[in-house]
Amino acid sequence: MEPKINVKNLAHFSWLSRWPQWTGYAAAIWSLLYGLLGLYWLLGGTGFPFGKNDLRGQMMGSFLSNLNVDIGGKVIAIAGLVGTVVAFAMVSTWGRRIPSVILLSFAWIKSVTLVLIVPDSRIVQNFAYLFLLHFDLIDWRVVNQVFCIVGGFIWGASGLAYFRLTRDACGNCGRKGVSEGSSAKSVAQWGKWFTYLAVIMAMPYGIVRWAWALSIPLGTNSSTIVGNEDSVISEAILGGLCIGGGILTLGLIQRWGEIFPRWCLFLAGKQIPIWIVVVPATLISAIITLTGLKLSPQFIYMMVNGTITIENWGGFVPFLSWLPWGISLGIATLAYYLRRRGRCKHCGKL
Incomplete structure (x- = not known):
């Protein structure tokens, strides 16, 4: 027999242990902020972190060293707007009208893109240099990459929580019914x-x-x-x-x-x-x-x-x-x- 959980005790769990409940909203906020930033760059704002504005990009293995602001700004703005809608759809009742495979595919693609595609080797370079007390290479482009990695993990967590929700599984551990998985x-x-x-x-x-x-x-x-x-x-x-x-x-x-x-x-x-x-x-x-x-x-x-x-x-x-x-x-x-x-x-x- 499965042990019963006192629902009243759930309120006493830390905010971190309640991550399935808030990561969707966090993903929406992150996407909105970065989408607005893309719109700002598209309208002529300074600080676009890719392409010709990133002189070290190609040397550091950036996949976006040739991305110009006309295309990059549009993609970031549109992805941010769509991401905001998708994130709210995953945590709202009206989102059930949208096939879950569409929402999940967007969440996983966005997570992988932000964690593995956007950043480059400057992340590990500056992480190592922290132990040498060397901070000279930390600039806006590195900060932008860190921000994208944070967003990627948020999107990964929100996608995982939504996937478990669609399976009627526990949002925290992913288990449903009798214990599953490898021994x-x-x-x-x-x-x-x-x-x-x-x-x-x-x-x-x-x-x-x-x-x-x-x-x-x-x-x-x-x-x-x-x-x-x-x-x-x-x-x-x-x-x-x-x-x-x-x-x-x-x-x-x-x-x-x-x-x-x-x-x-x-x-x-x-x-x-x-x-x-x-x-x-x-x-x-x-x-x-x-x-x-x-x-x-x-x-x-x-x-x-x-x-x-x-x-x-x-x-x-x-x-x-x-x-x-x-x-x-x-x-x-x-x-x-x-x-x-x-x-x-x-x-x-x-």
Whole structure:
């Protein structure tokens, strides 16, 4: 027998746990704001972040480096207006007149576009530079990309909530009737292998950067990189972020990824809240995936035409592991979530 949930207690859940109820409205507000911004650019406003106004776009792997304001402004304005209507349709009774496949398709396409198509490698570049206390490269174009990624996650969440609603499933956990999905044993099995793959894919970039920090000319003959005292710390930190991230990824299948270890002092022995792991891991997998998606075609082309050689491959080839790294990390994070989510506090299903 399924345990009953006291409806009165739902009011005491945090606003975050009630995300299926408000993400649709958040998606509508986001779309309206960005649509108005597109209209502003179309009418001659300054700050259009793509095309000829973005001098670093092509170098950073932007898919929109050739987009002009006449087309881009119209697309953004129309997509914003349509997105506002679609978002309200997903949370309103009148939206039931529209086939759900249309609303869902729009939501998923918008989410993928905002997270993986609009941003480029400047996202991960500036994230890494934060650890070097280097903020000079953060400009309006980077802020715009961050804003789009936020919008993409909002649209993804609203689409997921609507999809669950159309299935008469719990908006928070997605379960309906008798518990569905893979068994814990099956999840642990495939989650383990994707975790190992993510760890392996994180290593190439980190190994090359640590080699440079140690003055080992691995894949480069540039004196400005190897043997330069000013770059030792930065190369060590950049390499450490990848290798350290790979090691932390093992926590997705280890006990210390679920229970705070002894060195955590007063937290030692306590269970790690699932969202402390899932949220950052999901975000990192997204920015790694989009970076690999943007740079891999460019670097493969450079390998084919001979621009990348045995003398300079270290600055390019390690990025080819980023796309499989990001995807495998995302799948490993999903497995961690499915394995640990337990009984839903909203519907009571296990």
